[in-house]
Amino acid sequence: MVIDVFLALGLVVLAWQALIGGSLFRGIVMFIVFGMVLTLAWAWLGSPDLAMAEAAIGAGVTGALIMIAYWRLRRINAVEPRDPSPARSRLALVIAVLATGLVGAIGLAAVSALTGDATAARVMNETLPDTGLGNPITGVLIVFRNLDTLLEVAVVLAAYIAARAALGRESADLPLPPAPDTPLLTPLVVTLAPLTMVVAIYLLKAGSQYPGGAFQASALLAALGVLLVLTGRVGPAAAANWLTRAGLVIGTLVFCLVGLGMLVIGAPLLAIPGIWAVYLIEAAMMISIGLTLVLLFAGAPGLSGKRS
Amino acid sequence: MNRLSLLRAGIVLVLLVLVWLILDGLDSLLTGLVAAVIGASLFVLLHVPRPYHLRIWRLPRFVLFFLVESVRGAVDVAWRAFHPALPIVPAMIDHGVELPAGQPRMLLVSVISLLPGTLSADLDSDGKMLKVHAISEDPDIAVRTLQAQIAYLYGLIGTPRP
Amino acid sequence: MNWLLPGLILFLLVNLLAGLWRVWRGPSSADRMMSALLFGSTSVAVLILMAEWQGIRALRHVALLVVMLAAIIAITYVGISGARDKGSETNPDRKAP
Amino acid sequence: MSLLLDAFAALLLLIGAFFYLAGTVGLIRFPDALSRLHALTKADNIGLLSICAGSALMAGELRVALLLLLIWLMALFAATVSAHLIARRSLRDAEDSGADAGKSPS
Amino acid sequence: MTEWLLFWLPLAVVLVSALAGLGIFIAGEHRPILRVSLNLAAALAKVVLVGIMGLLVMAGQVPEFNFALLPGLDFKLRADSLSMLFAVLSAVLWLVTTIYAVAYLERARDRARFFGFFSLCVTATMGIAMAGNLLTFFIFYELLTLTTWPLVVHNGNRESFAGARSYLVHTLGASVFLLVGIIWLYQLTGGQDFIAGGYLGELGLDQYHSLRIVFWLLVIGFGVKAALFPLHAWLPRAMVAPAPVSALLHAVAVVKAGAFGLVRLVEDIYGFELVQTLGLDLPLLLLASFTIVYGSVLALFQTDIKKRLAYSTVSQVSYITLGVAIGGPIAAIGGMVHLVHQGLMKITLFFCAGIFANLLGVKKIDQLDGIGRRLPWTSLCFTIGALGMIGLPPVAGFVSKWYLGAGAVAVGREWVILVLLASTLLNAAYFLPLIKRIWLNEPARAWPAEIDASRLEVFGLVGATLATTGVAVGVGLFAGHPLSPLSWVTGIVTDYFP
Amino acid sequence: MVAEALACLVLVPVVAACLALVLPGRWRWLAVAAGLLPLPLAMAWLTGELGREGLITVAVAGFEAPLGIVWRLDGLSAVLVWLNIIIALLVGLHAAAHYPADKLNGFRFWPLWLLLSGAMNALLLSADLFNLFVTLELVTLAAIGLLVVDRKPQAMRAAVRYLLLALLGSLFYLLGVALVYGQTGTLDLYQAAGVLQPDLLGHTALVLMTVGLLVKAAIFPLHGWLPAAHGNAPGPVSAVLSAMVVKVAVYLVWRLWLWLAGDWAIPAGLTMLGLLGALAIVYGSLQALVQQRVKMIVAYSTVAQLGYLMLLFPLLGLVAFQATSYHLLSHGLAKAAMFLAAANLLTRLGTDQLGDLRGADRRMPLDVFTLALAGVSILGLPPSGGFIAKWLMLQTALAQGGWLWVGVILVGGLLAAAYLFRVLAVLCARPVACPELPVSGKADQLTSLVALGLALAALAAGFVPAPVLKLLATAWPLGGAP
Structure with missing residues (x-):
């Protein structure tokens, strides 16, 4: 009980600080700390799914994205002090678009996690075993209420297109901070990258039975992508090649096609035929969301690999 | 390959x-x-190919060294933190680096921060000079010992002593 | 023994919020980042203890996630907060009144 | 035996908590950024190790122990690299502001 | 076949000018021949169609087009005798005015816009004439407002916008009252057709209060277009429009739509009996009387020809209201027949004023000196029109005034004679000096802005004017003929006062 | 078949949006066509079916509420889906002629357009409170993306403001949804309706959701973001924003108050909402009267016209429901036409500053005519859809003796006349100089004709209201007039 109160108080204080923090940078740090404390709160309330989502999306990737936007803002202000407003509003827009998408995603998780003895929850617990899934949240997200999830993936897509539309082609050279020239980074990347990949795939796979799933996995992948971009192993490209574009839409597309396909063979719309479809959809979602986040971070239409 | x-x-x-x-x-x-x-x-x-590699059988020794030193480091810093007089003497020393680029140098830079009293603060761009921030006496010795340990781990020298 | 884990969790949380003072106070952005580091490692510890206390294995996975993200975030911080772009090397916090 | 093991685990957890406290105290008390970094890195690292070890003992399962080890290793990695980067950043900021001392920050 | 004809004919009569309007828009500014032919063809077609319809009505048939917008909300076009009166007037005058306008605007710009809206405006007028119930009436009434607005602003200068604004403020403001009144009535009785003697008679005493309010709401709604005091202010200001517009606006379309609405209100919705029971006839009568005198007095002080004519209209249109407000068959005949008579005379006068202005640049009264020698035919028409207005036999105006006066005596409201007398004197006071100037005064050395008009132009302008003059005299001379407006109206009125 | 047709309405545009991003070159046009053209066919079939059945429900993924999401097509949804389809097709056609290919393809117009229409359909079909939230998000984000496709600085700023407020609105709504779920254990609107009690919690949830939606619907006094956004958006986008995007938020408020809380009897709340609408009408019209740009005038006109939709609450009844719904429909058509015509003026004359547009009717007669025609419906003058709506509104207001509402409706009409004729007067004024237009291409003609078509549709709505109103009547949840 004491811990509950403590966490709640902490959250209130942090949210307040993040919103009215004296300097922007302090506000950002407060925001990230807020994300972490929220993670702890979810964990304490016994919902590791939400804790994961919050840690990965709320604190991790959003933190990184806000930081890069902050950096760009300062840089733009320094370089073109006369009329920073269009650029400013562009960036603000990108952040806000992103925030909206993320709020939606978190809301999705939050609602799907509402349990207790509510009618819906009771029915779900009776129905879940039929689906072969062990994780009720994945059940809700991919099987029972998959229309929500489908549309949420479309939200991410729309958010990205909106941000892209706002940034435009000339923003292919949106500034990125130079990679820190320290010998530590290469070994760090080399070690972290494979491990992150494995953990991400694990989270995806585990999602059907245990906490985890596409959203968390994609956030982890996005974090990896951010690391690669920051260390200069992956650079921005001026245009999105078809692979990038395909990657962006594959989540939505696969989801829709599976749903429509079921309709064609006479099953209800968006009925999920089996656990393999869950994996297929989740994998596609992971790719799309992860790629979207990395592209937003890089601020470029496409990505190109570089060997250092 | x-x-x-x-x-x-x-x-x-x-x-x-x-x-x-x-x-x-x-x-x-x-x-x-x-x-x-x-x-x-x-x-x-x-990954970037390097001509040396870690000698697995020398790992336990290094791990032991590392564990002991980092516990010492933690205890040391805890003592200083709780000491009413706050007995710290910040100093900055430069230290030559003999280890090759890649894992050995990374290991040096990171592990140094866990040893008693030392903190890697900066490494110049060609990686030959390490700035070490110290809050205790004799940081030199600690750095030198660690360098030797790492070099030994990667088979660059035959003995773990500096 | 029942009090031990929650007690420790609470203790670590208090600890964590004490570190908040550094974020609030600064004075440099390095200090703020440092506190975030503290938050990362303390959160991991708290998560591990919670996993033990509540018997939820997945919380350890959350801890792993936090740890992996912590490294990445730290690099982002460093890369971003202080990168030497023209004209704005100075600490932005000093601009604040 | 089990009692002993539990007691040992509890001890480890307490030790871990102590080091965390030390880290925080250092963070607050030490006079400059780099010194604070000392406290944080070293103390938290051992604190986490201790807690991982204690928790592993309590769980008494190899897979958990290995997972905790993995967590600790990653934390170690993250902490040292971040510490170095932060120190570097702080150092260079200090140099810059020293060099620019004559000018007003704009 | 006859069924089919009876159903579609009213719609065809209304739509023929709308289609012409659209065609004119599409033909555009740069195909004048196509445009004019289209216009004239449609006008002729309309006269023919209206003629056919008139024959049908005379044969006792009731052409009726019905389209249910919603249950209880019908769009209904129906040709009864009263409709035909107005429809024939509109159709004939449209034809004449079109000829006049083509000639008048020979040198103007934006003619496609002008003639397009002109045709639409006629559509609206025809719709008002044929409206079978209040909803339909309202629809076309508003359409009329909308389609006349572009005509008023046609010149595109500051005064025309001021005039148009005043016009809109008045008409749209009035439409608010009208709409509320209509909906209120629909609440009370549902959407019923116009019927001789009114359909509100069955409502009980408890509704009388509502009925009184509704009556005045509708009077306001119609009174603005009918330029009833104090809602008349827009009319003189709208004189900035080109002469054919003034002619049509003041002779037929707009003011007559208002007056026609008042007739429908008193005779076909409430029924005079109910109006009397509610005690509404006297206030309406007083209002009309006052407007008659007031308009005439103001006309006296105008120096601009068109303005003087406009105030004259304010006064003359109220004769119609006066006629229905007096009550009794004779006065009703006088009022309704004035709908036609005043239309013919006033359009003649405006045509003449337009010719004066267009050919010679004469716009002020003191510029009229000796114009009779320069433009004898036009001046003759003007003179006949003016005399008709004063009420001199055998021109049409006399017949109306005679019936009005006789009707007033018949119902025991002799004082109305005084009003008529005053009005006649005033009419004479403001028209006779003009006639004197035209014929007796020496012409000035040069006309203000004489143009070198082509023969065709002059022929169109003067021809149209002569035609209307002829008809105006004709309906007065042959008032006893079974096809004359007077006979027609008498037939109508026997329905109202059986 | 029903499920197939419903799925077509939602998923086909979404799939087409994906394909429009991925496919190369000309194939993109095919994707766009394939995404939009089946919609009217599917809806036509559904409408027939709806006429027979009265209500169409489909459990998505085969799971009934409370576990799954249920799609529910009733008369109201059907009318709005039709409006959406018409707008998507016609305004889309306008955009295709209006924009060069590089602004349409790639991460620009088409994918967002398709996503928007799919999301709109999903929103209108959904009977699930949380699913409604998600669709609302998708609608908002796609709309914001469209708002900035031209990358005009003013549009960007407006978009930021819109987005932040919309986000706030979403959060409020979500909070309310959570409360409802906590109370009732279901997210299905119709299931919750039977369970949710008019106690403190229920009222709080209702208020939270309503406030959130009113922000998105830009109902006075939460309208601040709308004029800048709608006035600065690219032409086709302004059209869809005003015609559909804000409307669906109002539509949701209706659903909440009449379906979810239909039997609560909270006259104070209903009157309050009506008063907001009345203020919106007056304030929006007055603002429109003083604007100097055509698009801003049209945008403020939207603020005002949205107010009418709120009059459903105080007038509560079948006729009022039909009237406001019909107003929604005809205003959607007319306003889209207006924005498109204004956009044509802006594109081809280079300005929409009122002062610079004197004599525009000589150069672009068709577009000025369109503005006027659409204006007829906006004014509520006959013969137009707006007139039918106004007539019915006045009828029910009079029947209830609601003189305040009668006054508001009438004053609103007069003010609308004032601001619209102000524009028309300038457009028809004699120009200072009359430079000839460059010869207009086919594309320009097409843009004008599309706008005209929409305006004519708004007028046509005045002639055939009966079937639509009948369809609407089947959806009315509260029984006969109170």
């Missing part, structure tokens, strides 16, 4: 499978293998 790289990729693969096992157990080893292969190929894409 030369044999050494292949070997390294193999080791990474094994390690990643191990990580998978830790995470998921034996339930779906096939997926784990796929994941590990993807991870290992990422490693192959990213």
Whole structure:
């Protein structure tokens, strides 16, 4: 009980600080700390799914994205002090678009996690075993209420297109901070990258039975992508090649096609035929969301690999 | 890709499978293998080939050294933190680096921060000069000892003593 | 023994919020980042203890996630907060009144 | 035996908590950024190790122990690299502001 | 076949000018021949169609087009005798005015816009004439407002916008009252057709209060277009429009739509009996009387020809209201027949004023000196029109005034004679000096802005004017003929006062 | 078949949006066509079916509420889906002629357009409170993306403001949804309706959701973001924003108050909402009267016209429901036409500053005519859809003796006349100089004709209201007039 109160108080204080923090940078740090404390709160309330989502999306990737936007803002202000407003509003827009998408995603998780003895929850617990899934949240997200999830993936897509539309082609050279020239980074990347990949795939796979799933996995992948971009192993490209574009839409597309396909063979719309479809959809979602986040971070239409 | 790289990729693969096992157990080893292969190929894409490699049998010794030193470091800093007089004497020293680029140098830079009284503060761009921030006496000795230990671990010198 | 884990969790949380003072106070952005580091490692510890206390294995996975993200975030911080772009090397916090 | 093991685990957890406290105290009390970094890195690292070890003992399961080890290793990695980067950043900021002392920050 | 004809004919009569309007828009500014032919063809077609319809009505048939917008909300076009009166007037005058306008605007710009809206405006007028119930009436009434607006602003200068604004403020403001009144009535009785003697008679005493309010709401709604005091202010200001517009606006379309609405209100919705029971006839009568005198007095002080004519209209249109407000068959005949008579005379006068202005640049009264020698035919028409207005036999105006006066005596409201007398004197006071100037005064050395008009132009302008003059005299001379407006109206009125 | 047709309405545009991003070159046009053209066919079939059945429900993924999401097509949804389809097709056609290919393809117009129409359909079909939230998010984000496709600085700023407020609105709504779920254990609107009690919690949830939606619907006094956004958006986008995007938020408020809380009897709340609408009408019209740009005038006109939709609450009844719904429909058509015509003026004359547009009717007669025609419906003058709506509104207001509402409706009409004729007067004024237009291409003609078509549709709505109103009547949840 004491811990509950403590966490709640902490959250209130942090949210307040993040919103009215004296300097922007302090506000950002407060925001990230807020994300972490929220993670702890979810964990304490016994919902590791939400804790994961919050840690990965709320604190991790959003933190990184806000930081890069902050950096760009300062840089733009320094370089073109006369009329920073269009650029400013562009960036603000990108952040806000992103925030909206993320709020939606978190809301999705939050609602799907509402349990207790509510009618819906009771029915779900009776129905879940039929689906072969062990994780009720994945059940809700991919099987029972998959229309929500489908549309949420479309939200991410729309958010990205909106941000892209706002940034435009000339923003292919949106500034990125130079990679820190320290010998530590290469070994760090080399070690972290494979491990992150494995953990991400694990989270995806585990999602059907245990906490985890596409959203968390994609956030982890996005974090990896951010690391690669920051260390200069992956650079921005001026245009999105078809692979990038395909990657962006594959989540939505696969989801829709599976749903429509079921309709064609006479099953209800968006009925999920089996656990393999869950994996297929989740994998596609992971790719799309992860790629979207990395592209937003890089601020470029496409990505190109570089060997250092 | 030369044999050494292949070997390294193999080791990474094994390690990643191990990580998978830790995470998921034996339930779906096939997926784990796929994941590990993807991870290992990422490693192959990213890694920079170096002419030296870690001598596994010398690892326990280094780990022991590291554990003992970092516990000492922690105790030392805890003592200083709780001491009413706050007995710290911040100083900055420059220290030459003899270790080659890559893992050895990374290990030096990171582990130094865990040893008693030392903190790696900056490494110049060609990696030959390390700035060490110290809050206790004799940081030089600590750095030198660590360098020797790492060099020994990678088979660059025959003895772990400086 | 029942009090031990929650007690420790609470203790670590208090600890964590004490570190908040550094974020609030600064004075440099390095200090703020440092506190974030503290938060990362303390959160991991708290998560591990919670996993033990509540018997939820997945919380350890959350801890792993936090740890992996912590490294990445730290690099982002460093890369971003202080990168030497023209004209704005100075600490932005000093601009604040 | 089990009692002993539990007691040992509890001890480890307490030790871990102590080091965390030390880290925080250092963070607050030490006079400059770099010194604070000392406290944080070293103390938290051992604190986490201790807690991981204690927790592993309590769980008494190899897979958990290995997972905790993995967590600790990653934390170690993250902490040292971040510490170095932060120190570097702080150092260079200090140099810059020293060099620019004559000018007003704009 | 006859069924089919009876159903579609009213719609065809209304739509023929709308289609012409659209065609004119599409033909555009740069195909004048196509445009004019289209216009004239449609006008002729309309006269023919209206003629056919008139024959049908005379044969006792009731052409009726019905389209249910919603249950209880019908769009209904129906040709009864009263409709035909107005429809024939509109159709004939449209034809004449079109000829006049083509000639008048020979040198103007934006003619496609002008003639397009002109045709639409006629559509609206025809719709008002044929409206079978209040909803339909309202629809076309508003359409009329909308389609006349572009005509008023046609010149595109500051005064025309001021005039148009005043016009809109008045008409749209009035439409608010009208709409509320209509909906209120629909609440009370549902959407019923116009019927001789009104359909509100069955409502009980408890509704009388509502009925009184509704009556005044509708009077306001119609009174603005009918330029009833104090809602008349827009009319003189709208004189900035080109002469054919003034002619049509003041002779037929707009003011007559208002007056026609008042007739429908008193005779076909409430029924005079109910109006009397509610005690509404006297206030309406007083209002009309006052407007008659007031308009005439103001006309006296105008120096601009068109303005003087406009105030004259304010006064003359109220004769119609006066006629229905007096009550009794004779006065009703006088009022309704004035709908036609005043239309013919006033359009003649405006045509003449337009010719004066267009050919010679004469716009002020003091510029009229001796114009009779320069433009004898036009001046003759003007003179006849003016005399008709004063009420001199045998021109049409006399017949109306005679019936009005006789009707007033018949119902025991002799004082109305005084009003008529005053009005006649005033009419004479403001028209006779003009006639004197035209014929007796020496012409000035040069006309203000004489143009070198082509023969065709002059022929169109003067021809149209002569035609209307002829008809105006004709309906007065042959008032006893079974096809004359007077006979027609008498037939109508026997329905109202059986 | 029903499920197929419903799925077509939602998923086909979404799939087409994906394909429009991925496919190369000309194939993109095919994707766009394939995404939009089946919609009217599917809806036509559904409408027939709806006429027979009265209500169409489909459990998505085969799971009935409370576990799954249920799609529910009733008369109201059907009318709005039709409006959406018409707008998507016609305004889309306008955009295709209006924009060069590089602004349409790639991460620009088409994918967002398709996503928007799919999301709109999903929103209108959904009977699930949380699913409604998600669709609302998708609608908002796609709309914001469209708002900035031209990358005009003013549009960007407006978009930021819109987005932040919309986000706030979403959060409020979500909070309310959580409360409802906590109370009732279901997210299905119709299931919750039977369970949710008019106690403190229920009222709080209702108020939270309503406030959130009113922000998105830009109902006075939460309208601040709308004029800048709608006035600065690219032409086709302004059209869809005003015609559909804000409307669906109002539509949701209706659903909440009449379906979810239909039997609560909270006259104070209903009157309050009506008063907001009345203020919106007056304030929006007055603002429109003083604007100097055509698009801003049209945008403020939207603020005002949205107010009418709120009059459903105080007038509560079948006729009022039909009237406001019909107003929604005809205003959607007319306003889209207006924005498109204004956009044509802006594109081809280079300005929409009122002062610079004197004599525009000589150069672009068709577009000025369109503005006027659409204006007829906006004014509520006959013969137009707006007139039918106004007539019915006045009828029910009079029947209830609601003189305040009668006054508001009438004053609103007069003010609308004032601001619209102000524009028309300038457009028809004699120009200072009359430079000839460059010869207009086919594309320009097409843009004008599309706008005209929409305006004519708004007028046509005045002639055939009966079937639509009948369809609407089947959806009315509260029984006969109170």
